[in-house]
Amino acid sequence: MPLGAYLTLAALVFAIGLFGVLTRRNAVGILLGIELMLNAVNINLVAFARFHADLAGIVFTLFTISITVAEVAVGLAIVIVIFRVRRTVEADHLDLLRG
Amino acid sequence: MTARIGAANLALLVLALPFASFLLLALVRPLRRSAPAAATVSITAMALALAGAVLTRHGSVRRAATLSPSTTWSWIPADGGPMATVGVMVDELSMSMLLLVTLVSLLVQIYSWAYLHDEPRASLGRYYAYHSLFAFSMLGLVLSPTFLQMFVFWELVGLCSYLLIGFWYDRPAAARAAVKAFWITKLGDLGFVAGIVMLWSATGTFDFWALFTMGSMGTLPVEALTPIMFLIYLGAVGKSAQFPLHVWLPDAMEGPTPVSALIHAATMVTAGVFLVTRAFPLFRLAPDVLGLMAWVGAFTALLAASMACVEGDIKRVLAYSTISQLGYMMTAVGAGSPDAGFLHLLAHGVFKALLFLGAGIVIHVFHTNDVFRMGGLRRHSVVWLPFVVATLALAGVPPLPGFFTKEAILADVLEVRRFGPFVLLAVTAFLTAFYMFRVVFLAFFARPHGRAHREPHVPLAMTAVCWLLAALTLAHGLQLAGQAWLGGHHEDAAPGWLPWFSLALAAAGIGLAWAMYLRGAIAPARVAAALRPIDWMARRRYGLDAVFAGIYRGIVLAFARLVGWVDRYLVDGLLNGLSAWTLRAGDRLRGLQTGQPQDYVYGVALGALLLFVLAHWRVR
Amino acid sequence: MTAETLAFAGVAVVLLASSLGVVLTPNLFHAVLYLAAALVATGVVFLLLDAPFLFGVQLLLYAGGVVTIVVFAIMLTERLVGTSIRQTSRYLVNGALLSAAVFVGVAGFLVQLPPAAPRPAWPGDLTVAVGRALVGPYAMPFELLGGLLVIALLGALYFARSEP
Numbered sequence: 001m002p003l004g005a006y007l008t009l010a011a012l013v014f015a016i017g018l019f020g021v022l023t024r025r026n027a028v029g030i031l032l033g034i035e036l037m038l039n040a041v042n043i044n045l046v047a048f049a050r051f052h053a054d055l056a057g058i059v060f061t062l063f064t065i066s067i068t069v070a071e072v073a074v075g076l077a078i079v080i081v082i083f084r085v086r087r088t089v090e091a092d093h094l095d096l097l098r099g
Numbered sequence: 100m101t102a103r104i105g106a107a108n109l110a111l112l113v114l115a116l117p118f119a120s121f122l123l124l125a126l127v128r129p130l131r132r133s134a135p136a137a138a139t140v141s142i143t144a145m146a147l148a149l150a151g152a153v154l155t156r157h158g159s160v161r162r163a164a165t166l167s168p169s170t171t172w173s174w175i176p177a178d179g180g181p182m183a184t185v186g187v188m189v190d191e192l193s194m195s196m197l198l199l200v201t202l203v204s205l206l207v208q209i210y211s212w213a214y215l216h217d218e219p220r221a222s223l224g225r226y227y228a229y230h231s232l233f234a235f236s237m238l239g240l241v242l243s244p245t246f247l248q249m250f251v252f253w254e255l256v257g258l259c260s261y262l263l264i265g266f267w268y269d270r271p272a273a274a275r276a277a278v279k280a281f282w283i284t285k286l287g288d289l290g291f292v293a294g295i296v297m298l299w300s301a302t303g304t305f306d307f308w309a310l311f312t313m314g315s316m317g318t319l320p321v322e323a324l325t326p327i328m329f330l331i332y333l334g335a336v337g338k339s340a341q342f343p344l345h346v347w348l349p350d351a352m353e354g355p356t357p358v359s360a361l362i363h364a365a366t367m368v369t370a371g372v373f374l375v376t377r378a379f380p381l382f383r384l385a386p387d388v389l390g391l392m393a394w395v396g397a398f399t400a401l402l403a404a405s406m407a408c409v410e411g412d413i414k415r416v417l418a419y420s421t422i423s424q425l426g427y428m429m430t431a432v433g434a435g436s437p438d439a440g441f442l443h444l445l446a447h448g449v450f451k452a453l454l455f456l457g458a459g460i461v462i463h464v465f466h467t468n469d470v471f472r473m474g475g476l477r478r479h480s481v482v483w484l485p486f487v488v489a490t491l492a493l494a495g496v497p498p499l500p501g502f503f504t505k506e507a508i509l510a511d512v513l514e515v516r517r518f519g520p521f522v523l524l525a526v527t528a529f530l531t532a533f534y535m536f537r538v539v540f541l542a543f544f545a546r547p548h549g550r551a552h553r554e555p556h557v558p559l560a561m562t563a564v565c566w567l568l569a570a571l572t573l574a575h576g577l578q579l580a581g582q583a584w585l586g587g588h589h590e591d592a593a594p595g596w597l598p599w600f601s602l603a604l605a606a607a608g609i610g611l612a613w614a615m616y617l618r619g620a621i622a623p624a625r626v627a628a629a630l631r632p633i634d635w636m637a638r639r640r641y642g643l644d645a646v647f648a649g650i651y652r653g654i655v656l657a658f659a660r661l662v663g664w665v666d667r668y669l670v671d672g673l674l675n676g677l678s679a680w681t682l683r684a685g686d687r688l689r690g691l692q693t694g695q696p697q698d699y700v701y702g703v704a705l706g707a708l709l710l711f712v713l714a715h716w717r718v719r
Numbered sequence: 720m721t722a723e724t725l726a727f728a729g730v731a732v733v734l735l736a737s738s739l740g741v742v743l744t745p746n747l748f749h750a751v752l753y754l755a756a757a758l759v760a761t762g763v764v765f766l767l768l769d770a771p772f773l774f775g776v777q778l779l780l781y782a783g784g785v786v787t788i789v790v791f792a793i794m795l796t797e798r799l800v801g802t803s804i805r806q807t808s809r810y811l812v813n814g815a816l817l818s819a820a821v822f823v824g825v826a827g828f829l830v831q832l833p834p835a836a837p838r839p840a841w842p843g844d845l846t847v848a849v850g851r852a853l854v855g856p857y858a859m860p861f862e863l864l865g866g867l868l869v870i871a872l873l874g875a876l877y878f879a880r881s882e883p
Contacts, residue, residue, distance in 0.1 A: 001727045004832050006768070009731050011829065013738050013757075015822035020742030021700055022814035028793060030697070032741050032754050035785065039761045042777075050768040053839040055852050061773055062849070065780050066864050070871030072785050076792040077878035083796050094696070697809075704817050711824030 006047035014040035025090050027079045031072065038068050106155050107170035110187045110242055113151040113197060117204075117234035120144035124228035131224035141227040142208050145234060149201040156194045169244035169308050183305050188244035192377060192441065196241035199448045200366050202571075204234045206564045207361040210456055213558035214357055214463065226266060226355075233259035237366050241373060245305035246295040246331075249374070253291070253334070256367045257284050263362060264354040276350035282655075283347040283647065287337020287371075294330030301327065311380045321384050328385040332375065332392060339371025339425045342399040346644050348422055349406075352414040356462060359414060360455030364421050365448040372428040372444050376437040383435070393433025393512070397520035397527075400426030404530035408537070409627075409638050412468045413458050416538055420493065421451060423527055427508055430520050436511035443508055446500035446575060450492040453568035457486030460557055460565065461542055473542040482557055483543045485569035490539050492572050494532035495605040497598075499576040503583055506601045513597070528601060532608025540616040727767055734760035747793055755786045772846040 013036055020033025042061045049057025082094065120141050124131050131137055171186030187193075208230055215223060236255035243249035265277030299305055301323045302313060313319045335341070340348040351363045362368070375382055375392065382389055400423045407419035424447050431440030460482050465473045492499035495506070505528060512521045614620040627634045737760060740753030762777035853861050 001724060001767070003836070004829055005727065005731075006764070007829050007832075008826065009734065009764070011822055011825040012735060013761075014825070015818040016735070016738040016742055018700075018704060018821055019814045019818035022697055022704070022817060023742065023809055023811055025809055026747060028747060028789065028796075029742075029750060032750055032789070035754060035781075036738055036741055036757060039758065039781075043761060043764055046765055046768050046770055046773060050770070050841070051836065051838060053841065055848055058770060058773060058845070058849055059852050059857050061770075062776060062853075063860065063864055065776055066868060069780050069784050070868050072788055073875040074871050074878070076788055077875035079792060080795060081878045094694070701813075701817065704821055708817075708820055708824055711821075711827065715824075715827055 003047055003051045006043060010040040010043040010047070012040075013037075013043065027082065027090075027094070028076070031075050031079070035068070035072070038064065106189045107187050109151050109155040110189050110193075110197065113148045113155065113201065114187070114235065114238050114242060116144040116148040116151065117141075117231045117238065121228055121231035121235055124224060124231060131228060132221050134218075134220040134223035134227075137224035137227040138208070138212050141231050142205065142212070144231060145201060145205040145208055148234070148238070149198075149205050152194070152197040152201045155189065156198060169306070171244055171306070174248075183247045184245055185248050186244045187242040188307065189242070192373075193241045195441070195445055196373060197238060199445055200234065200237050200241065203361055203365040203448060203452045204230070204237075206568060207357045207452065207456070210360075210459070210561055210564040211355070211357040213560035214459055215355060216558070222266075226263075229259055229262045229266070230361075233263065233362065233367075237370070240370055244307055246298065246307070246378075247305040249377075250288075250292060250295060253338070253370065253374075254288065256362075256370060257281065257288070257338070260284075260351070260362050260367055263358040264351045266355055266358065267353075270353065273353040276347075276353040280347040280351045282651070283344050284337040287333045287335070287344055289333075290330040291334025291337075294327050294332075294334070297323075297327045297330065307377065310378075314380050314384055319381075319384060324381065325385040325387055328378075328382050328388045329391070331378065332382075332388055335371030335374045335429070336395070337371070338374070339368055339429065340399075340422045341371070341395055341426065341429060342402055343643060343646075345399060345403065345422045346647050349410075349415045349418045352412070352418050356414065356455055356459035359418070360452045360459070363418065364451040364455050368421060368425060369428070369444050369448060372425060372432065372440060375429065375432045376441050376444075379432060379437040382432070389433045389435060390517075391433070393430045393517055393520045396426040396429030396431075396433055397512075397523035398426070399423070400430065400527040401523045401530070404527045404534065405633065407534040408530060409634060410534075411471055413461060413470050413473075413538055413542065414455070414468055416470070416534060417451070417454055417458060420454075420531065420535065423531060424451070424493070427505065427524060427527070430524060431508040431511060434508075434512040434515050434517055434520070436508075436514075439504065439507040439511050443501075443504035446492070446504045446572075446579075449568060449575065450489040450499075450501065450572045453485055453489040453565060453572060454493065456561070456565050456568065457482070457489060460561055461486070463557065463561070470538050470541040473545070482562055482565065483539075485562075485565040487539055487543070488569040488572055490535045492576065494535050494609060495528055495601055496609075497576075497602065498580040499572060500579050501576075502598075502601065502605070503576070503579040506598055509601060510594075510597055513594070525600075525604060528604045529608045532605040533612050534608075536609045536612035537616050540612055544617055723767065726763075730760050730763045730767065734764065748790075751786060751789050751793065754789070755782050758782045758786070769841050770845055772849055 017033045017036030017038075017040060020036060021030050022033075024030045024033060042064055045057040045061045045064070047057075049055065049061075082088075086093065088094075120143075123140055124137050129136075130140065168190040169186055169188040171184035173181030173183075174185045175182040208227070211226065211230070215226065218226070233256060236252050236259055240249055240252035240256060243252060261277050261281040264280055265274050267273045268277070295305065298310075301320050302310060304310060310319070337344045348363060348368065352359055354363070382392075403419040403422035403426065407416045407423065410416045410419060424443070428440040428443050428447070431437070431443065461473065462468055464482075467473070488499070492501040495502045497503070509521065509524060509528075512524060611621075615623050615626065734757055737753045737756035741750050741757060744750050744753060758777060758781040762774040762782070765771075765773040765777060
């Protein structure tokens with residue numbers, strides 16, 4: 001398969017993930033959308049690495065995956081704290097930063 | 100050479116003394132708050148300055164006329180020599196003025212101590228600080244070796260005049276008079292500064308001596324000189340209260356009487372005459388300006404004398420008389436004999452100061468300025484005698500100085516065949532004698548009005564100063580008489596009938612005043628009725644004040660209103676609009692901060708889209 | 720139609736379908752399961768791109784780690800609130816439009832790609848190469864990554880601890 005096919009697939013997954021982030025009300029749901037977007041990015045990185053025969057993309061993907069795990073852990077911890085305090089994880093109700 | 104340096108140093112010392120006094124009074128607060136200390140400092144400085152002036156005069160040796168009398172230092176450095184210099188110019192002219200200024204300043208300061216004794220202490224300190232500043236400025240003016248330096252001191256004396264006229268600044272009339280004096284003299288100063296700038300661009304120097312040398316060698320651009328000298332003459336018109344800028348001087352009488360004596364009679368107002376005398380070698384190259392000067396001077400003399408005849412306020416009569424005498428001096432310069440004008444300036448400085456100080460005593464006794472409410476002072480005290488001496492001097496009665504100096508002016512005007520100004524001056528001489536004796540008869544000899552003043556108490560300082568000035572006037576007159584009658588100094592120019600003619604004019608004026616106001620043979624009302632149009636006009640000051648007030652209102656107030664409008668609606672409006680707009684915009688923008696994370700994601704996505712579009716566009 | 724094309728088509732369908740499931744299903748728990756499927760499918764894509772090591776990492780860390788954490792989180796919150804969480808969506812049309820626009824924007828670049836170039840040769844064993852790279856030129860970022868993970872762990876612990 002050519003590079004374009006992989007990139008198109010990644011772009012589609014990215015758009016779906018963005019859609020999830022934009023539409024989900026639940027904070028956990030938003031996190032899941034972010035995971036999808038990160039995956040799309042990873043596909044891009046690996047595809048470019050493969051088609052340019054460059055190891056850097058692979059290594060970057062490794063890093064991305066690790067950082068994503070850390071992010072999910074912290075993000076979910078925050079969600080739990082918010083839930084404890086506000087009794088909700090609906091992003092609509094979390095508007096303390098409202099101007 | 101050493102004598103010259105010595106004279107310059109002495110002159111600098113004379114200049115430095117009042118300045119030091121001013122600095123002391125201005126900067127050391129306790130000194131200023133305590134009136135006796137302030138007066139002591141100021142009077143001591145002035146006394147030392149007077150001593151210095153005397154020493155300058157007697158210590159200087161006569162030198163060759165080709166040597167420059169100036170000692171200068173470079174001031175504004177520029178490529179190819181300094182653009183301007185500062186220094187002192189010690190010659191006959193400046194030394195005489197030095198003597199006059201220091202003498203009158205000292206006497207007036209002593210007199211003021213008694214005259215203003217009831218003033219609050221603090222404002223008396225302020226008064227002496229102003230006086231010291233004035234003395235410094237006036238001395239700097241007369242010692243100036245360059246036009247530029249003279250202009251600086253010129254403005255300084257104008258400032259002091261403003262400050263001292265408005266000394267009682269809580270009186271609206273005084274404050275208004277101060278502003279008026281400042282504005283009207285500024286009109287003339289505009290011409291002065293434009294003139295010296297044009298002079299510089301035409302010749303490249305401000306220095307009097309350099310300019311005189313160029314003039315005598317014929318290297319000055321004579322065609323360009325006429326407008327330049329006209330502009331410089333405008334400065335003298337404002338300062339020396341020549342028509343039509345004379346309107347500020349009568350109002351300046353709102354200041355304390357000693358101030359009027361010093362600034363508005365003896366010294367500052369004569370700065371204009373001093374200027375044209377100092378720059379006479381240049382004015383001589385512009386005969387058109389000289390002719391104008393003679394006519395304007397003579398006309399001013401007559402105009403002011405006519406107004407003095409109908410004025411009831413003793414100080415204003417003296418103010419009009421000052422204007423009139425300044426017109427005399429200007430006519431003399433315009434007729435090409437600055438020496439005669441300057442002699443009259445010196446003599447006038449002394450006896451006019453005496454007149455004002457005498458008037459101060461009269462006002463002190465009667466508590467009014469109105470001559471019609473005075474009278475009978477002759478019976479109580481002899482304080483009137485110095486006043487009468489000065490009046491005789493002004494009226495031109497020998498052997499007092501006014502007679503000789505006025506006659507010299509008349510002779511010189513006649514000599515250059517300016518018959519128009521001569522006639523005007525002759526009529527003025529008659530009127531001068533008339534209005535001065537009108538005041539004397541009304542104030543001293545007429546029957547007392549209201550309650551009688553029993554031997555009024557007049558402080559010794561005031562009478563002593565008056566007596567001293569009277570003695571000086573008399574001595575000066577006798578000296579001039581000696582020169583005229585024994586030395587035969589002026590006889591070659593004047594026709595033999597002229598002294599008798601001027602004496603007759605003075606006698607006629609005095610006689611008319613006697614007949615009208617003392618004897619009652621001629622009712623003043625009938626004279627006024629006979630001369631109805633002139634009387635009507637003179638009482639309204641020929642409408643000139645109204646003209647100036649109209650111009651002031653029309654231009655200055657309209658301009659002020661315009662500026663106010665711009666400030667209120669454009670500047671403030673801009674700022675208010677800007678702040679209101681900022682507030683409203685901020686309110687609107689607040690709405691963007693919903694606090695909802697996903698709305699921010701929308702923004703990020705839209706921004707990314709925008710970048711895509713931009714990138715596509717750039718790639719194409 | 721080669722085997723590779725077939726495999727790609729299959730895995731692409733699975734990936735897209737499960738992704739749509741993640742963002743569309745109302746049940747949060749099901750969404751997590753779809754996510755797991757999508758992650759595994761991504762791993763298979765890595766496999767197709769000759770990166771088996773990454774496939775392993777993807778399975779272990781993502782499909783194993785992340786999904787487990789999320790399931791924990793959901794169960795914790797559900798236990799706290801006492802009911803199963805139904806998740807709803809908002810502004811579906813807006814989100815769809817914007818996402819589509821972003822996709823179109825990216826696709827605008829993709830159509831400008833040069834015609835398909837053949838895959839270059841892959842240097843030997845990828846796992847060995849990655850291992851050498853991690854202790855070679857990327858040693859420093861790798862160590863920093865370890866630090867980051869420790870900090871994230873501590874941070875998560877701090878947030879999630881019960882109030883004193």
